[in-house]
Amino acid sequence: MGMERIEIGSPIIGVIGTGSSRPDFAKLAEEVGREVARKGAVLVCGGLGGVMTEAARGAKEIGGVTVGILPGPKTADANEFIDFPIATNMGQARNTIIVHTADVLIAIGGGYGTLSEIALALKIGKGVVALQPQFQVPGVVTAHTPLEAVDEALTMVILGRKPLKMPESRT
Amino acid sequence: MGMERIEIGSPIIGVIGTGSSRPDFAKLAEEVGREVARKGAVLVCGGLGGVMTEAARGAKEIGGVTVGILPGPKTADANEFIDFPIATNMGQARNTIIVHTADVLIAIGGGYGTLSEIALALKIGKGVVALQPQFQVPGVVTAHTPLEAVDEALTMVILGRKPLKMPESRT
Amino acid sequence: MGMERIEIGSPIIGVIGTGSSRPDFAKLAEEVGREVARKGAVLVCGGLGGVMTEAARGAKEIGGVTVGILPGPKTADANEFIDFPIATNMGQARNTIIVHTADVLIAIGGGYGTLSEIALALKIGKGVVALQPQFQVPGVVTAHTPLEAVDEALTMVILGRKPLKMPESRT
Amino acid sequence: MGMERIEIGSPIIGVIGTGSSRPDFAKLAEEVGREVARKGAVLVCGGLGGVMTEAARGAKEIGGVTVGILPGPKTADANEFIDFPIATNMGQARNTIIVHTADVLIAIGGGYGTLSEIALALKIGKGVVALQPQFQVPGVVTAHTPLEAVDEALTMVILGRKPLKMPESRT
Secondary structure (H helix, E strand, O other): OOOOOOOOOEEEEEEEEOOOOHHHHHHHHHHHHHHHHOOOOEEEEEOOOOHHHHHHHHHOOOOOOOOHHHHHOOOOOOOOOOHHHEEEHHHHHHHHHHHHHOOEEEEEEEOOOHHHHHHHHHOOEEEEEEEEEOOOOOOEEEEEOOOHHHHHHHHHHHHOOOOOOOOOOOO | OOOOOOOOOEEEEEEEOOOOOHHHHHHHHHHHHHHHOOOOEEEEEOOOOOOHHHHHHHHHHHEEEEEEEEOOHHHOOOOOOEEEEEOOHHHHHHHHHHHHOOOEEEEEEEOOHHHHHHHHHHHHHOOEEEEEOOOOOOOEEEEHHHHHHHHHHHHHHHHHHHHHOOOOOOO | OOOOOOOOOOOOOEEEEOOOOOOHHHHHHHHHHHHHOOOOOOOOOOOOOHHHHHHHHHHHHHEEEEEEEEOOOOOOHOOOOOOEEEOOOHHHHHHHHHHOOOOEEEOOOOOOHHHHHHHHHOOOEEEEEEEEOOOOOOEEEEEEHHHHHHHHHHHHHHHHOOOOOOOOOOO | OOOOOOOOOOOOEEEEEEEOOOHHHHHHHHHHHHHOOOOOOOEEOOOOOOHHHHHHHHHHHHOOOOEEOOOOOHHOOOOOOOOOEOOOOOOHHHHHHHHHHHEEEEEEEOOOHHHHHHHHHHHHEEEEEEEOOOOOOOOOOEEHHHHHHHHHHHHHHHHHOOOOOOOOOOO
16 A cells, blocks of 8 residues: 655645444545545544544545544554554544644534534634534535535635634634 | 632533623623532633633632633633633643533533534533523533523533433544 | 632642652652642642642642642542542643643652653743652752742742753754 | 655654754754665654754655654644644644654654653653763663664564663653
8 A cells, every 4th residue: 555646735634524334424435535545635534433444445545645643542543544643642632633734624424523623623714524414513515425525625725715704703 | 709618529510602702691601600609519611701701700709619721821811710720732622621621511602612612522421501502412401591501510410411422423 | 628728820839740659759749738738829730649649638638729630531530639620631741731730840759750741841931849859850959848849939930930941942 | 755665554753852953963863864764664753843854854865754743733834844744733742642653762862842752752651762862861772873773763663672660650
């Protein structure tokens, strides 16, 4: 699994979603990962199972690069498709590192952990594209296919488009 | 502003909400703070302005105790009603510390930062009561008055009641 | 164990040291805790065993106030003398929160964890007083008795005295 | 600056040291970086200036891979030789992430920030090799040349050799 086509300064796309393995989300995640890699972007995720594994698997299928920002203390906990595991030992606080590191986020399904990442991303002005969103959050752009999600995400990065501010977002 | 009636092992109630000063939220926050103190609970919040200031002000009006978990590096940034400022220098990652520290959370209004705290709280199994919720999040209990919010929060703590798990919450 | 004499804006003294229970360090820690409380300062520590327990015990013996910044996810892990447990779930990264929160640090004995706190404190310009230092670190002031340590620490806070900068400290 | 020879599971070597640009340390750092890359290991560092820049420069000179774990909120703050910037927004708490992520650490010179990383590494059982150490810390292995440092570091990883425990290291 060599790495190709990644240059310093490549866009970094965060892929977030549930750690469980619902088959429909898994399929979407794998396709998103493949598309991220095809576009020459770096995939960053939480490094564990479910959507995180499937997205990384997709990226590696076509020679992409994957970074996993782990909640635990050991890089060995990363799934097998992670090139660069980051061991934070900070539990869910690692979610803030994912959103600071990614230029833009793609959410696939997702539970409360994913919702926290979406909220943090919007809070700090990063765009979020959702596939099969489980929560309705103003400011998130919904996509209907993995290809559309990745295209929309990259457009946000290129145009520097930011999510609308909530009227009373907190400092 | 002495402290009274606080014993080791008192319940810790997190009060979260927008940092801006919308008057209706401010009034609710002050009443929540007062009620938290009246019940002998410790108030923990983000330590800055808006709902955080007003809740702490309310608690101090009747001799309660307030802890402020700050995003920045300096305890001096805490609002004037914080007895014990904690300087994390971790930005929004301090939100995870608030939810781990509180036994239960009360959200008043709130933007994306508050939404991230709500999601993190539910993720780790802490109950959340909301006044004037700005987002609909399954698992959050809505209250209609500050008194009802604090009563509901304390009941959750006493009964050890946990929020329902999302079917696919991520590890 | 009521709390008395603590006002908002009281100095915050961090007491750091080994988690094991070497009797000589334990005795020093208890006396430091007592002296911190006698002077009306707030004691902040890592909230667990060894020096952390003994310092908090000393402070509570005379009605002081104690804050414990814990590495784990649960406030229930705090030792029994902690009034206000802060659950960070961040492992050793909580050491940075201790040094940002304290106005000054007193180190008692200590292993590598303590050394990291000493280094972080000096890095961000906080003074460090050591009793029975286990490492020689330039910039640390050695004291010979608990009373001397607390007096020196409070003098540092009052005079705003900062540790000397290392010639090549890193950003 | 393509990347070659990196396989999933390659050793990760942390290079730490002062952010200032003392020429003797800079030269050592560049040679260490080159040697890390030559051995097919991933270089992780703090992503900013001084030793961090020079080590990353050295690694990129021969097609190595570099990860920078930044204290600030923006990946754009990474030096120009960082392939994969991780934006933590956690200030010095990012030091714990560097030591959890690296399999072994090489310290070059260094001030208090570096000392905190050395202490944290030893605390969690990671080996540390030092070139031109500025502090004497038991458990650190001193090397005399960049080549010797990298060889010693890789030997530690391969043999799973751990630093000796301090008698009273704190939990």
